[in-house]
Amino acid sequence: MSDIEIAQANERTEMLPITKVAETIGLTPDDLELYGKAKAKLSYPTLKRLAEKKPGKLVLVTSINPTPAGEGKSTVTIGLGDALNLRHQNAVIALREPSLGPVMGMKGGATGGGYSQVVPMEDINLHFTGDMHALTTAVDTLAALIDNHLQQGNALNIDPRRITWNRVLDINDRSLRHTVIGVGGATSGVPRENSFDITVASELMAVLCLSKNMHELKARISNIVIGFTYDRKPVTVADLEVTGAIAMLLKDALKPNLVQTLAHTPTLIHGGPFANIAHGCNSVLATQTALALGNIALTEAGFGADLGAEKFMDIKTPVLGKTPDAVVIVATVRALKYNGGQPLKELTTENLDALKNGFKNLKKHIENMQRYGRPVLVAINQFVSDTQAELDALIKACADLGVQAFASDVWGQGGKGALPLADALVAALDQPGEFKPLYDVNKPVKDKILTIVQKIYGGADVVYDHKAELALKTIAQNGWDHLPICMAKTQYSLSDDPKALGAPTGFTMHVRDIQPKLGAGFLVVLTGSVLTMPGLPKRPAAMNMDVSDDGVISGLF
C-alpha cells in the first residue's frame, strides 16, 4: 500500500477527534480552535498558560546528509514518539509544516511514511490550517507596500535597485526566479528587478518560527530590513509604518497546530523554514508547547546535522531557552552505502565495503553532535533490503565510537519497530553532561564562520568574494556583527560541493555573500549556489493527482 492509502484507511477507521487527543495531554475543548474534526490550533490564553509550565525533556532528531537513497527522518521521529508512548512516557512530537510547492513536483510527503505517519496527511500536505498562505500573503503584502511607497513619491528615499525583500509563492515556479516588474507605464509602478522565492525561504517564515508570542513577533517584524536608501541606510518595516498590518495577517498563523500520529501521539506541526537559507526548525512556540505538554518533546531539524542540527543548537536553542537532553541521528544502510560509492540502482545488494566507506559520513555527524555535550544515539531506519550482516556491521561501527545504534522498522511496524531505541533514549536523557554551544556569538563574524567550517564541516579555510567583503563592511557599520550565523550551503555534502560525499576534509569554503536578516536575528552566509525557488520536473507529480466527486484525493503520495 502507498503512504496515502495507509493513511486514508487509518483515517477512516482509527483517527480520533482531535479533542480526544488533546484530552490525553490535559487540554480541554476551550484550549482549542478547531479546523475540522482532526486539526486544531491552540488559543493565545492557552499558549500563555503553557509558557509558564516546567518543560519536559527535549530530544532532537537529526540525520546524515540527505541522499537520493532516502533517510526518513520524519518517519523515525514519528515512530519513535509512538514507541515512547507505548512505554507510557507521555511523548509529544513537534514537526515542521510541509511546503505545498514541492508536493506538485516530486512524489514524497513530509508527514512520515508507512505506519509512522501524522494524519490527516492530505490536509497537512495541502492547505492545512492556512499558515503558509498567511505567510505568503504577509510577505507579498509587504512587497506591495514597498512598491507602492516607490510609486507614491518614495519619501523614504529607497533605492529600487537595493530592495532585498523578495516576493514569494508556495509553488515551485522557476520562471519567477528572475522577473522585471512595474513595467507598462506611469500608473503601473516603478520598473525594477524582482525575485520570487518559495514561501518557506522567506525571512518572515524564520521570524514566525523564532517568536514566542505576538509581542516578540511584532518586534522582529519591525526590525526586518527590506532594503537600503540611495545613501545606503537600512530601511525597516518600522520605517514603512506597517508592522501592525503584517503582524495582523499572521495572528492565527502564529498559533501551533495540533494533529495526531496514526497511533494518536499528539503532534504539533508548525512552521517550516528552509534549512539552507534559514534555520530549518519548526517554531520555537511549538517546541516550547510540546515541552510543556509532554514529559518528552521530540523535535527534528532539516536536512543533515551539519545544517539543521547545528542551527538548532546555535540559533534556535538560545531563543527557546532550553537545550536538548539527547540527540538521535537517523541513518540508513542504503544511504551510507551510497555515500560509500555504491550506485543508486545497486543499493539493494549487500555491500559491506561500501557501507564501511560511507560510514565516515555518519561518524562525522556523531562526533559533531557529541561536541555539544549531550548523549547521541543512532536510529537505523530499516529497509527490507538491508541484510543482517550490514545491520550488524553498522551497529558495531557505532559501538566502536561509544554510541548505541538500533535497527528500527518504523515504516512497517510503527512504534513497535522502535522500542529498543525508545528504551535506550529514555535512559540517556538522565545521563550527566552539560550542553556546550559551538561558538560565542560575540566573536567576529569571520571567526564564527571559520569555527563552523572547521569544527562541523571538516574544512580548512574560508575565502570571501568581493560582495561578501562589502556585506561584512555594511554589517560592521550597522553593528550587526553580534548575530549568530545561518549557513546557506548544499545539503548533500558536509562541504560546499554537493558531489563530495562521505566526510571530505581540507577543503576551502567559498562565501559568495552575507545577508543580514535583522528580523530573524541572524546573518545568512551564502556558499555555493543556493536555490530559493525550486522548479518542477519534466513530468510533475500534479499529473497523477485526482479528487473524486466525493472529495477523496488520490495520487498525492
Add this chain to the structure above:
Amino acid sequence: MSDIEIAQANERTEMLPITKVAETIGLTPDDLELYGKAKAKLSYPTLKRLAEKKPGKLVLVTSINPTPAGEGKSTVTIGLGDALNLRHQNAVIALREPSLGPVMGMKGGATGGGYSQVVPMEDINLHFTGDMHALTTAVDTLAALIDNHLQQGNALNIDPRRITWNRVLDINDRSLRHTVIGVGGATSGVPRENSFDITVASELMAVLCLSKNMHELKARISNIVIGFTYDRKPVTVADLEVTGAIAMLLKDALKPNLVQTLAHTPTLIHGGPFANIAHGCNSVLATQTALALGNIALTEAGFGADLGAEKFMDIKTPVLGKTPDAVVIVATVRALKYNGGQPLKELTTENLDALKNGFKNLKKHIENMQRYGRPVLVAINQFVSDTQAELDALIKACADLGVQAFASDVWGQGGKGALPLADALVAALDQPGEFKPLYDVNKPVKDKILTIVQKIYGGADVVYDHKAELALKTIAQNGWDHLPICMAKTQYSLSDDPKALGAPTGFTMHVRDIQPKLGAGFLVVLTGSVLTMPGLPKRPAAMNMDVSDDGVISGLF
C-alpha cells in the same frame, strides 16, 4: 463606534457558537466542518442531501450605480435578513466572500456595517476559511505548470505570446500588472510577458462559483482555455493533464461557509468573482444551499444592477435552476443627489432638485429589473443627514413608477430598521408573474451584446475594435458563440464612460476585445479600460492597522 468596534463588542458578548446557529436551520454538528467556534464549512454529504430539497423563495438584492457617497448593499441585505427573521420568516442570507487586497488599501469592509453586520468580521475580511488562498494557489500552480511545460520541451506547441492564463495574488499590487518573467538564463524558464490579476478576477473564481459539485467543478476546469498553440489551436487544462491536481487544491474551497449576522441570521459567505470582469455573484452552491435551508434566501450581486443583477439573471440563474421571486434595489438619498450633480462634500445639505435629477439612475435600474417579470422594491438605506422631505420625495417618485420604497435604518437599528420593507417583500414574493430572461443565448454574439447595451444600459449602438473582430472570428471558428455574455464595463455609469452619471442615452459602446472563458462558460466583452489588478493609495489603510499582544485587531475598518 466604528464597524469593527460594534462587531467586536457583539462578538464577545453575543455571538453564538456556529453549531447553535446551524441548529436553527436543521443542521447537526455532523453536517459541519468547524473553523474555530464561529465559522464552519458544510460537508460534501450534507451539500448532496440539501441539493435534493425543495427550494425556498429567492430574493436578489442589487443597487443603483456605485458612487463615492456609498450605497450599502450588503448592509441592507443583512439588515433585511434580520428583519425577515424578526417576522419568523426563516430567512438565510448568501453573500460574496470579500477580497483581502482592497482591505489593505481603503477603509471599508465587505461584511455590512453598524448593527447590520456578519461576524466574525475580522476573520471574514482577512483569511476566513482559506478559500481565496486556495484559489490563488490553484491559479498560480496552473500557471507554473504551463511555464514548466514550455521549459520542458513544449510538447503541446504552446505559443508563449498567446498564453491567456494570468497569475494572481489577493493583494492590491499595481507593480505586478505588467511583468516580464522567465529571465535569468536557460534554467530559469522561458522569458515572456505575464500579468498578475487580483484573485477574484481570475476565471477560476468564476468556475468555482458556477459549479454545484466536484463533478461539475472538474468538468469546468478541464474546459478552461489557457492559451493558443503556434497554429492558433486552443490549449485546455485537460490538454495539460492537470485537471485533477487543480480540482484537488479546491476540494475544501468548494464547500460554502456558514457564519451569522449580529442577530444570528444564518449566512452563507462563499465565492466572490469581480462584477466587471466576471459575473459578480456568490457561488451557485451557496445560493442553492440557502434556498434549501431557508424559506427565503436573500442574495446579492456586485456593483449596480446593470452589471451584477444582469449577470445574475442571465448567467447565474440558468446554472442555479431557480429564478428570483423578487428584486430589491438599494439606493441612498446621498448617492442619488450625487448622481444629480451635487458635489460630494455638500451631500449632507438638503437638495430636492439634485435628488430629482439623480433619480433617473434609480428609475432606469427599476425599469431594467421590472423587465425580468418579477416584483421590484426599493430599499432606501437611510443616513442621518437625509431629510424627511428628501425621503418623502424619493418614496413618491418610486410610487409613481408603481414601486414601493422604504426608508430603512439598518445601520443604526439592524433588522428593526427594515421591518416595513420586510413585510412588503414577503407579500411581493407570492405575486403572479413569470421570470423572463433578457436574451436567447443561441442568438449571434453581436446580437446579444446589442440587446444588453440597448435594453439595460440605454445605449444606441456598439462598435468593435479590430482585436474584438478577430476574437469574434476565433469564437465562431471554435463554436463558442452560444455562450452567454459577461460584460466588462465600468461600474460607475450605465454607459462605458465612468463620468456619465444619471441615465445617459444614445451613446455608442466601444468593445475593445472579447475573451472566451470556456471554464466559466461565458464570453467576457471588454469595454473601456477595466482594471483587473487594483493599486494601493498614497496612505494605505495598512498603516492604521494593529494587533494587540492578545491578538485583538484594531484599525481594520
